[in-house]
Amino acid sequence: MHSDAGRLWASRERPFPVAAEEAGACRTVDGDDLRELSRAIAEQEAIAEQALPRRENPPREIGPAEPART
Numbered sequence: 888m889h890s891d892a893g894r895l896w897a898s899r900e901r902p903f904p905v906a907a908e909e910a911g912a913c914r915t916v917d918g919d920d921l922r923e924l925s926r927a928i929a930e931q932e933a934i935a936e937q938a939l940p941r942r943e944n945p946p947r948e949i950g951p952a953e954p955a956r957t
Contacts, residue, residue, distance in 0.1 A: 893919075894917045894918065894919060895917060895918050895919070895920065895921065895923075895924045896915065896916070896917045896924075897915070897916055897917075897924055897927075897928055898914055898915040898916075899914045899915070899931075902914055903931075903935045904935070904938075904939060906938045906939060906940075907934065907935035907938040907939060909938070910934055910935070910937065910938035911934050912931045912932075912934040912935040912938065913931050914931075916928055916930075916931055
């Protein structure tokens with residue numbers, strides 16, 4: 888979206904987790920052009936990524952149960 892001053896704005900549809908917001912990740916960013924806006928978005932995503940704990944073993948998607956082998 889453009890502001891009255893001609894800046895571009897973007898806002899995340901889903902909020903960041905609380906830890907990411909506490910680390911400084913902002914849901915809404917602006918820029919003078921698409922390149923600057925993209926850079927601002929990437930910066931916020933990087934802040935959020937660093938704030939969240941890393942999982943060595945990410946959860947697996949569980950499918951339907953398989954029959955037991957005998």
